[in-house]
Amino acid sequence: MSLLEVNDLRVRFHGTAPDHYAVNGVSFSMEQGDILGLVGESGTGKTVTAMCISGLLPREKAYRSGNILLDQTEIFDCTEAELNRILGSDITVVFQEPMTSFNPVYRIGRQVEEGLYVHEKGLDRAQKKARALEAMRRAGLADAEEVYRKYPHELSGGMLQRAMIAAAIVTNPKLLIADEITTALDVTIQAQIIDLLLDLNRKEGMSILFISHDLRVVRRLCSHVIVMQKGRIVEHGRTDDVFAHPEHSYTRHLIEAIPSRDKRVNEDE
C-alpha cells in the first residue's frame, strides 16, 4: 500500500480569476521509503501542493477539490483537531528560511522538543530532553548538548537547518516534507544537508517529499521526481530516466539551464 496518494488535486485561491488554478489536477502516489522530488520553477504550485498535503493551507483562503490519502487517512475530511494530531507526528515539515523559522526568544532545545510536547505528553522533562538530544545527533549536530542551550541568533544557517530537521524527526514522522530547505544555504552546507537526508532515508527508511527548483540537488537526492509547470505535472518517473531522456520540452529546458561543471562533462562524453 502506498504511503501517500494524491488524486486529481485542484486548488484555486479566493480573489483570483475563476479559471486560474494554482494546482490544476495533480495526481501521484509515493511509497514508504521513497524520496520523491517535486521540481519546477517557483510559482508552479509545488509549495501549494505540499501545503495541501501537510494541511497547512488555510481553509478560508482557497477552494480545494480532489483528495489526499496519507496512510489511509483522508486529509481533506479531517477536522482541525484531527489535523493537529497528524501534523507534527505523522507528517512534519522543514521550511526554507532556518533563521526565521525559529522563535528568537526561546532556546533551541525547547523548540526541538515542541513535537514531543504536543504529541507525547506522557514524557517527563528528562525523557523529552534525551529524545531531543538523540534527534539532534541523528541530524548531525555533534555537540548537541551545547546547541540545546543556545538561542537561534547564536547559530549559523547550516546548524539551524540541522536543528530544524532534528525538530522534524524527533517524533519519527512517516513523511518528512522538505520545502526548498537548501535554497537559503551556501553550496558546501547544501551538500551536507543532502547527505544527511540520504542517511536518514537509508538508515531509518524515512520517506521524504523534497520540493526544490534546484535540479542538481534533486538529481543527487531523489529516487523519483515530478516536474510541474503552471500547476500541472508534466513529467513523472525515476530520476535517472527523466534526466537521461526527458520527454517534455519544459523538462529539457530546465536540465539545459543547469549552469554547473558536470554539465560540460556531459558534452565531453
Place this chain on the structure above:
Amino acid sequence: MSRRNIALLLSSAMLACALGTFSGATMVMADEAGSASSGDAALTVGLPQDLDNSLDPYQITAAGTREVLFNVYEGLVKPDTDGNFVDAVASEHEISEDGLTYTFTLRDGVVFHNGEEVTIDDVLYSFETCAATTTSTAVAGALSDIQDITADGDKVVITLPAANSSFLSTVSSVTIVPASYTDQATAPVGTGPFKFDSYSPQDKVVFVRNDDYYGEKPALAKVTCKIYDDANALFTALDSGSLDMAFHLTVDQVNSLSNGYNVLEGEMNLVQALYLNNARAPFDDERVRQALCYAIDTDSLLELTEDGHGAKLGSSVYPSFRKYFDESLVDAYPYDPEKAASLLQEAGAEGLSFTIKVPGNYTPHVDTANVIVEMLSAVGINAVIEKVEWNTWLTEVYQGRDFDATVIGFDAAYLSPDALLQRWVSDDSSNMISYNNADYDAAIEKAQSTTDDEEQVAAYKEAQKILSDTAANVYLQDMADFVVLNPEYTGYEYYPLYAVDFSRIRPAQ
C-alpha cells in the same frame, strides 16, 4: 499550568479584588460622615485654606486660622453672638467710673488643655508675651499704654493712663496661655471648649471636646476640619455629603447645592474692596483712585456676584459695627464713567493698565476681580488678574506690599473699630496700601483717646469719611456669608466678627 497562565490568572484576580474593595468600601463610607448620635457626635467641616505656618495665638495673621482657633483660645473675657463681652477665664470683671482701672477675678478650677491649672502668673505672662510678640500693632499699642498691671490674690488689676472705651475688646484678644508651655506654634494649648488634637498639612486639623471646660460643654465630641486649597473641590466634597458643614460659600455655590443641607445666611463681616497700593504710581494720585471708584458700578457688581445679597460699603467699617458704621458714605461714588474718564485725563493716566493680584482659593474675591476687570475695560482701563497661592498673597502682597491692586476682605480681629481702622494709620506695620494721611492719623488718635462716647463715634466716622474722600480704596461690599450645615445638626450662630463657634452645634433631635 505554565508560568504564562499564572500571570494571566493573577492579573484578573487583582482586577476582581480591586473592584471588590471599590464596591464594598463605599458601603463603609456612606454612613461614616453623618453619625449624629449624641455624646460622641463628630462633625466634618471644610476649610477653604490651610492654616498659618504658626498657630501661636499672638502670631496668627490669617482670619481663616483665627476663626477656627476661636474654639481653642480664650481671653479673660470673650465676645458673645450680639457683640457684648462675657466673662471667660475671669469669673467677673468691673471697670471703675473713670474708666481707668479694670479688675478681673480669675475663675477658679479653670484648666489648660494640657491639664495644668490656670494661675495668676499665667495671666500676667500672657499679657507680657502678647504685648511683646503680637503681630497686631493695634493690640500692641493698647497694651503698651497700660500704666501697670498687678496681681493681688486671685484678682488682676490693670490701670490705664487715660480711658479707652475699646480696652475690654483688647483684653478679649489676649489669649491666656500656660507660662511653661513653649510649642504653641505647632500644638496649641488654651482654655477653650475644644482641645487641639492633630494637624497634618494640606489634609486636616482635628479638635476634640475639652471635657473639663468650666462653661457649658459642647455637644460635639470631635470636629475634623478637612483642608482644601481649591474652592471647587471643597464644594464637590460638601455636595457629595462627605462634609457636614462649610462656611464662606458664594451665592452661586449655594444655589447649585443638591444634597438638601440647610443654608444659613449672615454677613461675612469682611470689608471687601479693590485695595490700591497708594505708594505705587499712578495710584499715588488721588484723582486716579477716584476715577476707579466712579468706574465701578457697585450695585451691578453685587447683582452679578451676590445676586443682590451682599451689603454695600463706603469705607473700612462693615454694618455689624452698628453705631460706628457711617451709612452716608455708601453712595459717595455713584457709577459715572464719564467722570471717571475725565478724572483719568486730568491725571494724565489714560490707557492705564495694572495687575490685580488675588488669592486663587477664595472664589468670592476672584469673581469680584473678574467683574471689576470687565467694568474697567468699558472705561478703557486695562486690568489683568494674577491668581496667586494664599501664602504667596500673604508674603508678597500683605507683608511685602509688592502689588498694584488686590481684592481681599479685611476682618476685625476683635470687636472694636480700631481692629478695622488702626491699620490705615501711616506708620502701622500692616498698612498694606501704605496710606499716608495726617488728618486720618489725627482722627484715629482722637477717637482712641476720648472717653466720651459721642465724641469717639464722631471721630471714627470722620476717619471713615477721610478714607472715602481721598478714595484710599474702591470700597465694595460686606458679602453675604452662607454657612451650609448637615440637617442632622443644628445650633450654629453667627458672631459679629470672623469666628466659627463649634461649641453651640449639637445633633438635631
Place this chain on the structure above:
Amino acid sequence: MKLVLKKIISLIITLFIVSLLAFLAFQIIPGDPTTKLLGTNATPEKVAQLRSQLGLDRPVLIRYMDWLVSFVKGEFGTSYTYNRAVSTLLADKLPVTVLLTVLSFLITAAVSVPIGIWAGSTRNKWVDHVFVILDQVLMAIPPFFFGMVSCFVFGIVLRWFMPGSFISLSESFSGCVSYLILPAVCLALPRIAMTVRMLRSSIQEELTQNYVYTARSRGLSRSGIMRRHILKNAMIPVVTFLAVSAAEIMTGTIIIEQVFTIPGTGRLLVSSIGNRDFPVVQAIIVILAAWIVIVNFTADMLNHWMDPRLRQ
C-alpha cells in the same frame, strides 16, 4: 554586565544634573527666602544677618554640595510654609502618592494585557475599528476633565463615591485604597488605551512571522501557538512601555491629586512652588526625577532580560 554598569553610571549622572538644575532653578526664581521669613519689618541689617545665618551668602556651588551631602543623609531642610522638617512632611505624603501610582499601574497592567491579547488574536475587522476609535477618544480626554466629570457623576449623581473624603493611610488602609481607586482609574485610562493598542499591533505583527508556521506544522493549536510562542515576543515592547508609563503616572498624580483633593506629594509640590517653599520643592523634584530615571532604567533592564537577542 558592562552594559548594565554603563547604564547605571548614566543614571547617576542624570540624577546629578537634575538635582543641580533643581537647585539652580530656585536661585533664579525671584523672591528671596529671607523676605518671606522676615516679612515687612525686614531691615537691611536683619536681612544680611539672616542670609549669613542661613548661609545664603556662600557661593552657589558650595551651597549645592552642602545641600547634596545633607540630602543624601536624608535631611531635606525645613519647610518655610509648614515650619516643620521636610522629611516628616514627605513621610506622610509620599506613601499616598506611591500607593496611588502603584494602584494605577496595577489597574493599567491588569486591564490592558488581557484585553490586548484578546484584541490581538481576534481577526474580525470591527474589533480593530472599535479599539482605534476608543484609543483616540480616551487619549483626547484631559485627565483632570475626566476626574472632574467622574467626581460629579459618581460623587454627586450616583453617590457611590465621596470626593474629598480621603481617608488617610494611618486610619484605614482599605478605606484609603477604596478612595484611591477612582483617581487611579482616571490616571490609568489613557494608558490602558495606549497599551491595548500597542499590544494588539504587536501581536498582529508577530502572527506574520515564520516561526508561527513552524509551530503550526508541529500541530500546535491556535491558542497553544499564542501562549507558547507569540505572547512573549509580543510582550517585549509592551513591558517596556508599561514600565515607562509608571513614570508618567507618577507625574500625572500632580494633576489628579488636585481634582480629588488627595494630600500627596503632587498637591504639596504645586502649593510649595506657589509659596516659593524651596526645600520642599527641591526634595520632591529630586525624588520624582529619581523615580522617573530609575523606572526608565528598569524598563531597559527588563527589555534586555526578556529579549535574548540584546544580551551580547
Place this chain on the structure above:
Amino acid sequence: MKIKKNAYFITGGILSALLTILIVVGMFWTPYSTTAMNAKAKMQPPSWSHILGTDNFGRDVFSRVMEGAGTSFVIALLVVLIGCVCGIVIGSLCGYYGGIADMILMHVCDTITAFPAILLALVIISITGGGAYNIVLALGILFIPSFARVVRTQYAGIRDLNYIKSARLMGVSAPRILYAHILPNTLPVLIPAVTIGFNNAVLAEASMSFLGIGIQPPQASLGSMLKDSQNYLNSAPWYALGTGLAVVLLILAFSLLSEGVQQGSRRS
C-alpha cells in the same frame, strides 16, 4: 494614498476643517461678546439663543469656547512649532554627526524628560511671569526632547545609506544633505510625531491652566474655562461639558487625521 476607503482620514479631515473654520471665525466674530457680563442671563441652560448656555457671569459659553479654542489652538501650534524646529535642528545634528555633542545633548534631553513637566514650566513661568507667550516658551522647551529623539534615530538610520554617502562624495554641502535629502525621508515618522505633539500641547496647556499657572484672566483658554466651570458642574453642567467637549474634539480631529495619514501611507 487611497483616500476613498480611509474612514479615519475623512472624519479627521472634516472635523479638523470644521474646527479650524470655527476658530478662525472666532478670532473676528462671535455670536455674543466674550466678555460682556449680564446679571439677568446668569446660568441659563442651552437654548436656541445660547447654544451652550451661559456661565455664572451671564456670558455666552459658546462664544467663549470659540475664543478659548482659538487661544488653545494657537498656543498648541506655536509650542509644536518650537519643539519641532528646535527638535529637528538638534536631532539632525546629533543623529548625523554623533560623537560627544550627540552624547551630551541626548543626556540633556534625558534630563529634561526626567524633570516633571509642570515643574519645568513653573520654573520658566515664575522667571518670565504668566501669560500666553511665556507658556508657549515654557512648553516649547518641554517638547524639544521628544522631537529631537525621534529625528535623531531617523537621521542615525538614514546617515549610512548609500545615497547619502554618494551625495557626500559628490561634494553636496552638509546643510543640503541634512535638510534636502534626509529630512523628507523622516516625514512619515515626523508627521505622526507632530500630531501627537499637538495633542500633548493642548493637554499640557489645559493642565497648566487647571493648576492656575496657565492663561490668566481676562484672557481665556479652554483649560482655564474648564477650571472655572468645575464650580458649577452641578448647577450649570453645560458649562463644563461644553468646554470639555471642545477640548476633546480639538484633539480628536487632528489625531484622527494623523491616523488616517498613517494608515493611508502604510497601505499604499
